[in-house]
Amino acid sequence: QSVLTQPPSASGTPGQRVTISCSGSSSNIGSNTVNWYQQLPGTAPKLLIYNDNQRPSGVPDRFSGSKSGTSASLAISGLQSEDEADYYCAAWDDSLNGAVFGGGTQVTVL
């Protein structure tokens, strides 16, 4: 059971917009910034969004992040086949004194 809650799956057709939710609590998302990671099959995770809504250099602006209270969201607009991957949210948890991850959301491009 992950500390942060994500839907296990999401899907869309090419060009559509897909949104992934991430629910936490006052000790993690409510207190600290949220990060999102993309993990393509058989590879290590890659930082997609940091500080709730910032994109590292090289990440397409089709990916965007937002946060409100103890929940966060990742949006993928203009969905492409190469976006098929697992997506994880994460944040530091002040009560646990450790990082916490969501269970991951598998995105499928139909």
Next chain:
Amino acid sequence: EVQLVESGGGLVQPGGSLRLSCTVSGFIFSTYETNWVRQAPGKGLEWVSYISGSGSTIYYADSVKGRFTISKDNAKNSLYLQMNSLRAEDTAVYYCARSVGNSFYYYSIDVWGKGTAVTVSS
């Protein structure tokens, strides 16, 4: 180029020990925080442990506390994870990962290694 390369994984019996290493390059290791994060087969990511740049601050997940020890040698640009009393549920790919942020408010893992596989089985 920033790189983190893990080694030391393998097959170990339940109750056994293993030491993972991570050699880093492309950045000043002593000024960055590093972590171990693991992923069991077919499962999600689980943070395991954190160590500050100087090594003075260390945290562990409850699932490994008392069994795993994180350490670093800044002179050798190396991070370690000593794993004792291993259990079947410790079977996973273990990633070495650099984190950034002036405080835990901004905590973010920005670079990951490719991982090393650990299998605990008799």
